Amino acid sequence: MMTESQPMAAPSAVMEREKRAKFRRNMFYLALIVVGLVAPFLAYPVFLMKVLCFALFACAFNLLLGYAGLLSFGHAAFLATGGYVTGYLLASYPGLTPELGIIAGTLMATLLGVLFGVLSIRRQGIYFAMVTLAIAQLVYFMFVQAPFTGGEDGLHGVPRGELFGFISLSSNLAMYYFVFAIFIFGFALIQRTVHSPFGQVLKAIRENEPRAVSLGYNADAYKLVAFVISAGLAGLAGSTKTVVFQLASLTDAHWHMSGEVILMTLLGGVGTLLGPLMGAGIVVSLQHILAQSPLGNWVSVILGIIFVFCVLSFRSGIVGELDKMYRKNFK
Amino acid sequence: MTMIFGVPLAVFMGQLTLGLVNGAFYALLSLGLAVIFGLLKIVNFAHGAQYMLGAFAALLGFRYLGINYWLALLLVPLVVGAFGVLLERFLLRRIAHLDHLYGLLLTFGLALIFEGTLVNFFGVSGARYATPEILQGGLNLGFMFLPTYRAWVLVAALAMCLFTWFMIERTRLGAYLRAGTENSQLMQAFGVNVPLLITLTYGFGVALAAFAGVLAAPLYPVSPTMGSSLLIVVFAVVVIGGMGSILGAIITGLAMGIIEGLTKVYYPEASNTVIFFVMIVVLMLRPVGLFGKEA
Numbered sequence: 001m002m003t004e005s006q007p008m009a010a011p012s013a014v015m016e017r018e019k020r021a022k023f024r025r026n027m028f029y030l031a032l033i034v035v036g037l038v039a040p041f042l043a044y045p046v047f048l049m050k051v052l053c054f055a056l057f058a059c060a061f062n063l064l065l066g067y068a069g070l071l072s073f074g075h076a077a078f079l080a081t082g083g084y085v086t087g088y089l090l091a092s093y094p095g096l097t098p099e100l101g102i103i104a105g106t107l108m109a110t111l112l113g114v115l116f117g118v119l120s121i122r123r124q125g126i127y128f129a130m131v132t133l134a135i136a137q138l139v140y141f142m143f144v145q146a147p148f149t150g151g152e153d154g155l156h157g158v159p160r161g162e163l164f165g166f167i168s169l170s171s172n173l174a175m176y177y178f179v180f181a182i183f184i185f186g187f188a189l190i191q192r193t194v195h196s197p198f199g200q201v202l203k204a205i206r207e208n209e210p211r212a213v214s215l216g217y218n219a220d221a222y223k224l225v226a227f228v229i230s231a232g233l234a235g236l237a238g239s240t241k242t243v244v245f246q247l248a249s250l251t252d253a254h255w256h257m258s259g260e261v262i263l264m265t266l267l268g269g270v271g272t273l274l275g276p277l278m279g280a281g282i283v284v285s286l287q288h289i290l291a292q293s294p295l296g297n298w299v300s301v302i303l304g305i306i307f308v309f310c311v312l313s314f315r316s317g318i319v320g321e322l323d324k325m326y327r328k329n330f331k
Numbered sequence: 332m333t334m335i336f337g338v339p340l341a342v343f344m345g346q347l348t349l350g351l352v353n354g355a356f357y358a359l360l361s362l363g364l365a366v367i368f369g370l371l372k373i374v375n376f377a378h379g380a381q382y383m384l385g386a387f388a389a390l391l392g393f394r395y396l397g398i399n400y401w402l403a404l405l406l407v408p409l410v411v412g413a414f415g416v417l418l419e420r421f422l423l424r425r426i427a428h429l430d431h432l433y434g435l436l437l438t439f440g441l442a443l444i445f446e447g448t449l450v451n452f453f454g455v456s457g458a459r460y461a462t463p464e465i466l467q468g469g470l471n472l473g474f475m476f477l478p479t480y481r482a483w484v485l486v487a488a489l490a491m492c493l494f495t496w497f498m499i500e501r502t503r504l505g506a507y508l509r510a511g512t513e514n515s516q517l518m519q520a521f522g523v524n525v526p527l528l529i530t531l532t533y534g535f536g537v538a539l540a541a542f543a544g545v546l547a548a549p550l551y552p553v554s555p556t557m558g559s560s561l562l563i564v565v566f567a568v569v570v571i572g573g574m575g576s577i578l579g580a581i582i583t584g585l586a587m588g589i590i591e592g593l594t595k596v597y598y599p600e601a602s603n604t605v606i607f608f609v610m611i612v613v614l615m616l617r618p619v620g621l622f623g624k625e626a
Contacts, residue, residue, distance in 0.1 A: 071432050071435070119611055119614050119615070120614075122614050122615075122618035123570070123614070123618060125431065125432065126368075126373070126374045126431060126432065126435055127570060129374070129432070129435060130374065130566040130567075130569065130570050131570055131610070131614065133563055133566055134563060134564075134566055134567040134570060134607050134610055135607065135610075135611070137563045137564075137567075137607060138604050138607035138608070138611075141603050141604045141607075142604070145600065255559070255563065259439060259443070262436065262439075266436065297450075297451050298447065298451065299447075300443050300446065300447035300450070301443065301444050301447035301448055301451070303440075303443055304440045304441065304442070304443030304444035304447060305440070305444060306440075307436065307437070307439065307440025307443060308422070308437055308440040308441060308444070310436075311426060311433050311436050311437040311440065312422065312425060312426065312437070315429075315433070
């Protein structure tokens with residue numbers, strides 16, 4: 001139980017507590033990494049890779065919604081751009097190694113993020129959502145018509161190739177560890193961003209933009225940077241996904257995908273670091289299980305029902321609710 | 332044959348009419364979105380699905396109950412509007428006190444449910460709804476052939492837009508609505524039943540979408556996905572025009588339809604993207620939208 005005297009505690013005691021919390025957090029992450037390392041021996045690696053790709057996608061989306069308060073309804077555009085660019089390059093230039101293809105796809109998505117960001121942060125709230133949705137639809141139509149995307153068929157037979165030119169990714173296990181490393185990189189980047197002074201200002205803008213502006217922060221610049229990081233990481237997720245599944249298709253560019261990533265984040269917990277990972281795991285598993293069951297045709301209805309349920313009575317998401325329970329009982 | 336910038340007059344006028352008809356739908360739908368947004372402050376993501384429900388209600392009503400087009404035009408908006416009233420009363424009201432983004436997410440979920448359910452029963456390939464006999468055929472205007480049904484849609488949609496404008500700007504109920512948009516708490520203090528007003532407003536907006544759906548049924552294939560792609564274009568139209576004014580929504584809707592129609596004549600490759608490009612230009616030059624008020 002909190003006592004009145006505790007806030008008066010000596011600075012060293014506070015620091016001690018912070019240190020212990022940080023230690024616990026690090027141990028927790030370490031445990032997660034160990035779980036990630038042994039996971040491919042316990043579950044089907046391709047399934048795990050799918051979860052990791054979507055988890056990175058959802059984490060990137062969450063950086064924007066959870067920490068900058070911006071609801072983007074167009075993140076599918078970045079996922080697809082990363083995927084198509086990587087897929088096209090790897091399929092057309094056999095000498096190109098997969099990591100270079102992924103970097104190129106990520107860069108392209110980042111550039112698109114700058115364009116999207118400059119346009120969409122001119123409007124706020126629901127207008128922001130509508131603008132991002134509309135620009136993403138524009139990108140979708142461009143992919144339908146562009147000569148290099150294979151139109152309705154998509155790109156098939158993208159080679160996985162050899163990492164750095166000498167590690168063959170044709171085995172799912174090798175591929176898994178590569179994807180895992182990429183996920184760790186993306187997650188760490190987001191973790192660093194959120195806990196940096198930059199992340200603090202972002203949260204201040206989310207809570208009260210006029211006040212942050214009056215304190216001298218250029219709110220638009222902060223939002224733009226957050227948007228670009230989020231877009232780039234979404235592109236990284238898309239690029240990686242293309243290498244894993246050796247294809248890129250219009251499904252990734254469709255607005256349904258933008259909706260799915262919102263659902264993953266909402267279900268796991270908006271504004272929590274682990275929520276999107278958990279949300280992505282649940283949604284991907286659900287799709288996987290439902291696809292094999294008699295309910296296979298009802299996936300979109302079931303996702304819709306979860307959506308409505310989350311908004312009505314589960315707004316903190318799984319991780320958010322667990323966090324609340326933990327705080328209530330153990331602090 | 333008369334040519335306009337290298338295109339035969341008949342083709343030019345034909346595409347212009349098509350564009351105007353599409354614009355009439357944009358106007359009707361963005362009008363409904365604007366009415367709902369004014370009082371509830373949420374963007375109704377289920378608007379496209381409700382438009383689709385209108386078309387389906389007309390189709391199924393005809394198939395199983397023998398309800399003809401004219402009766403459907405009257406009954407379907409009432410039925411689907413009543414359904415909207417239930418949605419507001421039992422779902423939207425529960426989250427009215429929260430950030431308005433939750434309203435968007437909730438209606439998005441509802442749209443997924445409606446669309447997915449109908450896809451399961453009717454597939455994605457559309458069904459045809461017969462044009463009522465009296466509106467079949469067309470008029471030969473000498474310089475072009477005008478299909479009667481398209482002319483009727485234009486007239487009916489504009490009449491409905493004007494009716495809505497009249498209701499909101501010239502009646503007592505409309506005055507309440509506008510006052511509620513400005514300051515609903517004060518309205519409540521004056522003894523106006525604001526929650527009821529909100530419910531009815533949502534119902535009316537949904538009924539407008541369903542009315543558009545019935546109008547569209549003989550024109551486009553009736554399919555569960557007919558609403559969602561249309562809705563994204565309507566969102567762009569709303570961003571271009573701003574949701575501040577009723578007349579603004581109508582004018583922007585029609586203008587975007589015409590621009591789209593003309594693009595089909597001169598540069599068909601861009602016809603399904605041109606409205607998004609217009610949106611981008613508007614965002615760069617006038618971020619609040621053509622008819623939006625400076626924040």
